[in-house]
Amino acid sequence: MFTIRAKDKECKARTGVLTTAHGDILTPVFMPVGTGATVKGVLQRDLAGEMDARIILGNTYHLYLRPGTEILKSAGGLHKFMNWDRALLTDSGGYQVFSLSGIRQLSTDGVTFRSHIDGSKHLFTPENTIDIQRIIGADIMMALDECTPWPCEYKAAKKSMYLTHQWLDRAIARYRETGPSWGHNQYLFPIIQGSTFGDLRKESAEKAAASGMEGMAIGGLSVGEPAEEMYGMIEVVNAILPEEKPRYLMGVGTPANILESIERGVDMFDCVMPTRNGRNGMLFTTGGIINIRNNKWANDFSPIDNGCPSYVSRTYSKAYLRHLVISGEMLGAQIASMHNIAFYLYLVAEARKKIEDGDFLKWKKEVLTKLSGRL
RNA sequence: GGGGAGAUACCAAAGCGGCCAACUGGGGCAGACUGUAAAUCUGCUGGUGAAUACCUUCGUAGGUUCGAAUCCUGCUCUCCCCA
Numbered sequence: 317m318f319t320i321r322a323k324d325k326e327c328k329a330r331t332g333v334l335t336t337a338h339g340d341i342l343t344p345v346f347m348p349v350g351t352g353a354t355v356k357g358v359l360q361r362d363l364a365g366e367m368d369a370r371i372i373l374g375n376t377y378h379l380y381l382r383p384g385t386e387i388l389k390s391a392g393g394l395h396k397f398m399n400w401d402r403a404l405l406t407d408s409g410g411y412q413v414f415s416l417s418g419i420r421q422l423s424t425d426g427v428t429f430r431s432h433i434d435g436s437k438h439l440f441t442p443e444n445t446i447d448i449q450r451i452i453g454a455d456i457m458m459a460l461d462e463c464t465p466w467p468c469e470y471k472a473a474k475k476s477m478y479l480t481h482q483w484l485d486r487a488i489a490r491y492r493e494t495g496p497s498w499g500h501n502q503y504l505f506p507i508i509q510g511s512t513f514g515d516l517r518k519e520s521a522e523k524a525a526a527s528g529m530e531g532m533a534i535g536g537l538s539v540g541e542p543a544e545e546m547y548g549m550i551e552v553v554n555a556i557l558p559e560e561k562p563r564y565l566m567g568v569g570t571p572a573n574i575l576e577s578i579e580r581g582v583d584m585f586d587c588v589m590p591t592r593n594g595r596n597g598m599l600f601t602t603g604g605i606i607n608i609r610n611n612k613w614a615n616d617f618s619p620i621d622n623g624c625p626s627y628v629s630r631t632y633s634k635a636y637l638r639h640l641v642i643s644g645e646m647l648g649a650q651i652a653s654m655h656n657i658a659f660y661l662y663l664v665a666e667a668r669k670k671i672e673d674g675d676f677l678k679w680k681k682e683v684l685t686k687l688s689g690r691l
Numbered sequence: 692g693g694g695g696a697g698a699u700a701c702c703a704a705a706g707c708g709g710c711c712a713a714c715u716g717g718g719g720c721a722g723a724c725u726g727u728a729a730a731u732c733u734g735c736u737g738g739u740g741a742a743u744a745c746c747u748u749c750g751u752a753g754g755u756u757c758g759a760a761u762c763c764u765g766c767u768c769u770c771c772c773c774a
Contacts, residue, residue, distance in 0.1 A: 347726095349726075349727065350727095351726095351727050352727085356727080356730080357730080373726075375726080375727075378727080378728095405726095407726045408726090410726075411726045411727085412726095412727095412728090414726090415726095415727080415728080416728070419728085431728095432728040433728080458726075461726095463726075507726090533726080535726070536726095537725090538725045538726090539725080540725095564726090565726090566725095566726040567725055567726040568725060568726085569725045570725070573725075585726095586725095586726060587725050587726080588724085588725070588726085588727045588729090589724075589725055591727080592724065592725090592727060592729065592730095592731085593723095593724060593725090595729080595730050595731080596723085596724065596729080596730080596731070596732090598723090598724080607721085607722085609720095609721085610720085610721080611719090611720070611721095641730090644730070645730095646730075648730085649730050650730095
């Protein structure tokens with residue numbers, strides 16, 4: 317169930333609460349990505365503790381390949397397996413249709429992957445991805461979709477969108493005829509496609525809205541198109557989606573992307589950026605973006621980010637983190653990931669506060685000015 | 692004291708007459724990364740220049756040659772073996 321708490325008067329931003337079997341999620345929310353049953357480099361205790369992440373992601377494709385459904389079944393589901401008693405969302409593998417395009421084959425029935433681990437063949441269908449997500453026990457399951465690359469011809473985008481819609485009907489049918497494996501309620505979110513074509517996005521949003529599901533996802537964006545085009549598509553889609561349902565923009569994004577999307581009425585986000593880019597030395601801070609590997613930080617003993625409330629951000633110096641990252645020390649990747657996630661969660665927490673205080677737009681402008689700078 | 696091997700850019704190491712401003716690693720410098728095949732990938736790394744180019748480099752001083760990191764001679768230094 318989703319309850320709207322506050323609406324901004326000057327834009328479409330809103331705050332709300334999404335209730336799940338594993339706790340309430342305050343929106344707008346950022347969901348750290350934990351593809352293979354781990355948010356890389358970060359303990360669940362820290363995620364739930366100081367950072368207060370209410371929900372994280374897992375990935376159906378990755379978990380199905382490893383550890384596999386049998387082990388997840390024996391474990392009693394993913395929550396127990398990974399010691400995470402807060403909410404989980406699993407992506408269906410639709411993104412892998414896109415990112416593993418070299419080793420997969422599409423058919424109406426579903427998509428055949430060659431495992432990136434051992435090359436073995438596996439068929440994903442709208443039905444069996446629901447079954448797998450039932451075993452995983454995600455609080456929010458995603459329908460199997462085809463995430464189209466960008467740029468994409470109109471005809472191809474349309475064909476792909478219809479395939480996604482067909483798959484959605486089948487996923488919902490399977491969802492309705494099955495129940496949760498572990499006794500707790502699971503939502504299923506449909507995914508809107510349509511590339512960067514307004515009329516396709518509109519049609520796809522109507523399809524999702526008509527599904528009656530508890531929330532709706534916008535997929536197929538942030539795949540290379542200019543940010544302005546992405547924002548345009550969000551506006552088209554959000555004009556159609558029911559107000560009283562949460563909207564999840566998949567895979568987004570940069571801090572700026574997130575704030576711009578919140579302004580346009582998006583409630584949920586996930587992105588690998590804070591962790592992956594963190595591991596690669598990129599830090600998001602309240603003062604701007606930092607490449608911690610750069611020589612200019614070698615003698616900077618000031619904290620990573622005093623403006624960010626997390627322990628690692630205020631405790632460790634830039635010079636120390638630079639040393640760790642450059643030396644390839646594990647702790648460097650961990651601290652960078654923890655800081656970035658803490659920063660993202662802090663950012664959306666502030667956004668919620670500002671929406672409720674009624675000065676989101678003014679705050680957003682100030683934040684973006686600072687964030688646009690490269691330090 | 693006798694015999695042998697070697698000195699190449701920040702480090703290691705190839706090259707042994709022209710295709711060499713010099714392979715390749717490492718290090719260094721910078722960039723990319725958006726529902727994670729990523730603790731990954733890319734570029735640059737003698738100087739000046741946007742570039743054709745030009746200038747200065749392969750221990751050192753000479754020499755041979757149209758042309759030398761590559762061949763010859765002296766010197767300096769390093770390492771190994773035998774006494």
